[in-house]
Amino acid sequence: MSFCRAWSLALVGIDALPVEVEVDISSGLPGFAVVGLPDAAVQESRERVRVAISNSGFRFPGRKVIVNLAPADLRKEGPAFDLPIALAILAVSGVLERGVLEDAAFAGELSLEGGVRGVRGALSLAEGARRRGLRRLVIPAENAAEAACVRGIEVYGVRSLREAVDFLAGERTIPPAGPGGLDSAxxxxxxxxxxxxxxxxxxxxxxxxxxxxxxxxxxxxxxxxxxxxxxxxxxxxxxxxxxxxxxxxxxxxxxxxxxxxxxxxxxxxxxxxxxxxxxxxxxxxxxxxxxxxxxxxxxxxxxxxxxxxxxxxxxxxxxxxxxxxxxxxxxxxxxxxxxxxxxxxxxxxxxxxxxxxxxxxxxxxxxxxxxxxxxxxxxxxxxxxxxxxxxxxxxxxxxxxxxxxxxxxxxxxxxxxxxxxxxxxVPNAALPVRKLREVCRLGHDAEALLARAIDGLGLSGRAHDRVLKVARTVADLEGEGEISARHLAEALNYRKAGVADG
The missing domain is CATH 3.40.50.300 (P-loop containing nucleotide triphosphate hydrolases)
Structure with missing residues (x-):
């Protein structure tokens, strides 16, 4: 069988969606095509993958290679598909067993010498792979600690295509990455x-x-x-x-x-x-x-x-x-x-x-x-x-x-x-309007003060809601359950500064 499938992920906003990397090698004139709505960076992966495979000590197939990135209606952007494309080609060529690619997702940019460079969105990639039900994620070593912050999936960092092949073949042991610490800088x-x-x-x-x-x-x-x-x-x-x-x-x-x-x-x-x-x-x-x-x-x-x-x-x-x-x-x-x-x-x-x-x-x-x-x-x-x-x-x-x-x-x-x-x-600023009356209860004096302020300051409906939210925060700072006239007066005072009046 000259067909193999590997899993990768495409970054869409801050989420990662699963992408099937399908590789077919058939007889005919030698060629290498990538289909499935790839952008220019993905199209250029053909040359990176070809040279990286050769410089890693493997033989690139001298036949017709077709790579399909599915689903075809999802635009694929960036160089993160280099690693899964290369591994799927090597699996079809017999360097790897096809089964080792089934329960893992792969992402990484390949250098011409066969190194694996970092990609953006590692945290989202790990979350997307876990959501897809995959057990492992193989990504560049520099992204491994970041991706390992997501629980429920094993993350392995690799520095080169050769290292990834040896790990998948069982010839090299790579411990799962631990979660990265705080952003130290x-x-x-x-x-x-x-x-x-x-x-x-x-x-x-x-x-x-x-x-x-x-x-x-x-x-x-x-x-x-x-x-x-x-x-x-x-x-x-x-x-x-x-x-x-x-x-x-x-x-x-x-x-x-x-x-x-x-x-x-x-x-x-x-x-x-x-x-x-x-x-x-x-x-x-x-x-x-x-x-x-x-x-x-x-x-x-x-x-x-x-x-x-x-x-x-x-x-x-x-x-x-x-x-x-x-x-x-x-x-x-x-x-x-x-x-x-x-x-x-x-x-x-x-x-x-x-x-x-x-x-x-x-x-x-x-x-x-x-x-x-x-x-x-x-x-x-x-x-x-x-x-x-x-x-x-x-x-x-x-x-x-x-x-x-x-x-x-x-x-x-x-x-x-x-x-x-x-x-x-949620914080008071994000308080939904439907909860405003329930949460921002006013005392009798505060109610009278607000009525005068609405007419005197010409508050809009949105400004009225924001005054109540600020008054609620002032009361929370003092540990009060009910908003008093003093709390409301402070909130109104913040509304009256020059530019607020236009």
């Missing part, structure tokens, strides 16, 4: 501490509320007032990722080619304002996650918010509302998770000194209006907390009083987040 660096920030009590309190409930924040203030410094210290007060959240984040980073094992620290992404819409939301000819998805379960910090392109800013509207990003192409659509805490900073005007007591603003009313109009009403309506960050006075800059450390703030944040997860399973 990132996790070893301690987060920046709020103890280093003088003054700004109101802004620190607002960021504590944002961290506790995963609320979106917009900070406005003159240059040098501390907006960026405060934002970069937010990760230090966030609760650690749960195991499930860590796997979700690791899958996204793995699919983007930024793998490194499970993480405990929440992501913090801070792209430059020149980023493209595709870079922020995801996309490209071979779609990959953008910065929004890479910040999933963490913080996306956009400094100088109005300086971002209008299309990029408006691309935030869907993920802020739905917690996901959908990328549509002619061949289909992909959905990436994007449940983020958005933190933005901006100046009050183009020159930055509107309302500053020390420097006079040079902007005209028209310039200020055009600057603020870069942020649309529907986008601002999706933000929860608006903070005015004022310039520090001399006594605050030179005072001896030490600020509260991040560790102390984080303890309060973690307690409040645990209350939310026990009550509704």
């Amino acid at each position: 990132e996790e070893r660096v301690p987060p920046e501490d709020f103890a280093d920030v003088f003054g700004q009590r109101h802004a620190k309190r607002a960021l504590e509320v944002a961290a506790a409930g995963a609320h979106n924040v917009l900070m406005s203030g003159p240059p040098g007032s501390g907006k960026t410094m405060l934002s970069r210290r937010l990760p230090g007060i966030l609760p650690p990722l749960t195991t499930e959240e860590g796997i979700e984040v690791a899958k996204i980073y793995s699919a983007a080619g930024e793998g490194g094992g499970l993480r405990r620290r929440r992501p913090f992404r801070a792209p430059h304002h020149t980023i493209s819409t595709a870079g922020l939301a995801g996309g490209g000819s071979n779609p990959r996650p953008g910065e929004i998805s890479l910040a999933h379960n963490g913080v996306l910090f956009l400094d100088e918010f109005p300086e971002f392109g209008r299309a990029a800013i408006e691309a935030l509207r869907q993920p802020l509302e739905d917690g996901c990003v959908t990328i549509s192409r002619a061949a289909g659509s992909l959905t990436y998770p994007a449940r983020i805490t958005l933190v933005c900073s901006m100046n009050p005007c183009p020159c930055g000194y509107l309302g500053d007591p020390r420097r006079e603003c040079r902007c005209s009313a028209g310039q200020i209006e055009r600057y603020r109009s870069r942020l649309s009403g529907p986008l601002l309506d999706r933000l929860d907390i608006f903070i005015e960050v004022a310039r520090l006075a001399r006594r605050e800059l030179r005072g001896e009083e030490r600020s509260e450390p991040s560790a102390t703030i984080r303890e309060r944040v973690v307690r409040a987040r645990q209350i939310q997860l026990a009550r509704q399973g």
Whole structure:
């Protein structure tokens, strides 16, 4: 029989779908064809596989070789199919027994000398192989620890095609890989501490509320007032990722080619304002996650918010509302998770000194209006907390009083987040509308205050819901079951900062 089948997987978004690699060798003029909707990288695998087999000490068949990647309607992208194609060809040639390929999945790029190079999406590949019911996954050694984080499947790392053949033939023993540790490059660096920030009590309190409930924040203030410094210290007060959240984040980073094992620290992404819409939301000819998805379960910090392109800013509207990003192409659509805490900073005007007591603003009313109009009403309506960050006075800059450390703030944040997860399973910012009245019960005084605020502030339906969610978080930080007028007043105060009023 001149036919053999091996299993591989195709990365689609952050998921991996099973692909049958069928190889048939028949008589006729020598040739090598790959069919089944392959992209250019897969088509080029013909030359890589041919040379890698020869340089590994095996003989490439001198007959007609047909490789079919099924299902044929699923586009196959990237060089990860090199290894399964080569192994299936060697099995048909009699170098390997066909049976050794049946219970395993294979993925890896081949070098011309026969080495096996790493691929992206190893975590998703392992999860897809387990879901297909396969017992083993053979992938590049550099990806093995990452893939081994998935339980229920044995992962074996190989460094060359020869090593893979010897392992499958039983001539070499390779122990199953153990799960990779934390992303050491990132996790070893301690987060920046709020103890280093003088003054700004109101802004620190607002960021504590944002961290506790995963609320979106917009900070406005003159240059040098501390907006960026405060934002970069937010990760230090966030609760650690749960195991499930860590796997979700690791899958996204793995699919983007930024793998490194499970993480405990929440992501913090801070792209430059020149980023493209595709870079922020995801996309490209071979779609990959953008910065929004890479910040999933963490913080996306956009400094100088109005300086971002209008299309990029408006691309935030869907993920802020739905917690996901959908990328549509002619061949289909992909959905990436994007449940983020958005933190933005901006100046009050183009020159930055509107309302500053020390420097006079040079902007005209028209310039200020055009600057603020870069942020649309529907986008601002999706933000929860608006903070005015004022310039520090001399006594605050030179005072001896030490600020509260991040560790102390984080303890309060973690307690409040645990209350939310026990009550509704998600942070307050992600609370479904149908549960809002049940979870956000108001006292009599708070009900009266909210009625006056709806008329006085002109709150939209979405803004009303977000005020209630922030008030619920304030109450959770104090361990209160019912939202009082004091809690609601604080939430309304966060809604009233200048740019929120348009």
